[in-house]
Amino acid sequence: MATTKLRFSGWPGGDGLTATLASVGGTGTPAANYTIDAIGTRVYEITITEDLVGKFEFIAGAGGSIATGVVTLVDEAITIDTTLPLESIQDAIDGISTQISASLSTSTERLSAVSADGGTISIIQGDDYTGTDISWTSTVDNQWELTGKTLKFGLQYGDTTLEVDATINQATGTQLVSVQLTSAQTGALPFTSVGKFDLQTFDASEGTYKTIIRGKVKVLESFTSPPA
Incomplete structure (x- = not known):
């Protein structure tokens, strides 16, 4: 389990509000909510300490009043900066994925039918x-x-x-x-x-x-x- 920072841009007034993550094919159980920290003008971060991998729906502020979108997460100590061009984000994720793949066995197994949280x-x-x-x-x-x-x-x-x-x-x-x-x-x-x-x-x-x-x-x- 590693601490991942998710950086995003949004509407003003997000500092101190909360954001949520919901799986759209990703694995792991997100926290009930995440505190939004302002790091610049309309630029924010949340800190993720859970083991989340894959795609998650992201909603910042009540009803998405600050920002919404779908993000791809990896369980690594990195900052995923969605304010960068998309290719830069993907390059960072691909680099982590390459490191993970290199450490895994080459054997193939059937995917688990039940998610880690059983839901x-x-x-x-x-x-x-x-x-x-x-x-x-x-x-x-x-x-x-x-x-x-x-x-x-x-x-x-x-x-x-x-x-x-x-x-x-x-x-x-x-x-x-x-x-x-x-x-x-x-x-x-x-x-x-x-x-x-x-x-x-x-x-x-x-x-x-x-x-x-x-x-x-x-x-x-x-x-x-x-x-x-």
């Missing part, structure tokens, strides 16, 4: 998801009431709805829950919008339901076809 599932159209490909781990021991419960996964994507039984892999301590989807199920999902999902426990003895996780679903287009 977004990314599903490749037509893929099978087995075992714990799609899974969530409790952040504290016994976070959810799972003993004696069954678990359901529900998804709404445009006009498409899907409900399947989910799996309680570990009911106590560091808990683990997961959902399995077939290629036929994911192949029926469109990839033109963002959907919603939730996980609900059901207690048959009490007849009660309780939502333990909910979030967004993104369906990614597949570019290959399975063998005939």
